[in-house]
Amino acid sequence: MKSTSFRNFFTRRWQGQVPLTVLLWRDMLGVGTLINLVATALALALLVQDGHPALALALHFAPLPYNVFLFATLWRSPHRDVVSGAIAAAWLAAVTFL
Numbered sequence: 138m139k140s141t142s143f144r145n146f147f148t149r150r151w152q153g154q155v156p157l158t159v160l161l162w163r164d165m166l167g168v169g170t171l172i173n174l175v176a177t178a179l180a181l182a183l184l185v186q187d188g189h190p191a192l193a194l195a196l197h198f199a200p201l202p203y204n205v206f207l208f209a210t211l212w213r214s215p216h217r218d219v220v221s222g223a224i225a226a227a228w229l230a231a232v233t234f235l
Contacts, residue, residue: 150210157216165207165228172200173232204232 149155150164180197184190208229211217 147206150207151213153210153214153216155210157211157214157221160207160211160214161221161224165211165225169200169204169207169228170232172203176200198233201233204229 150160155164176199177197180193183193183196208225211225212222214221
């Protein structure tokens, strides 16, 4: 049952069945940003504890596939406008490079 709901989460977004406001504000800016902040904090904590830099870098970039997925689903949305597209692009750049 869990794998079905997990698959349904991604499928609904990819097929444009999730409202743009939910996709942009909750999924991307809310949950996506939180996931990235946690990954970055853990990577920094690993570096402070003299962890291997490559492992810290991998941990920092671990959410990247999910970030790209969120960006792509928003970009594919039939309801996307210029503002939401610009916010999504800026968010993706920020969470990737900062």
